[in-house]
Amino acid sequence: MVTETITFALFAAVTVGCALGVVLVKDPWHSALLLGGALTSLAVHYVMLQATFPATMQILVYIGGVLVLITFAVMLTRTEKPKSEVYS
Secondary structure, three states, rough: OOOHHHHHHHHHHHHHHHHHHHHHHHOOHHHHHHHHHHHHHHHHHHOOOHHHHHHHHHHHHHHHHHHHHHHHHHHHHHOOOOOHHOOO
């Protein structure tokens, strides 16, 4: 009982920390990585609730699909030019 509470509190802190990082970090690559951390820790919460189907769908659909699409979009839209050249 105590270890479940400690595990829940640990992963709750990871989820909230990663979710705040997604919003506060300026680099889109790091934001996408933090989104992966938040979604993974959310899947751990589902496992702790013994809800294996939502945990599996969380990993397959959101982490496996959506996060990969976001990562490709970030990689394909990044430029090495300074902002003054890109927006002029």
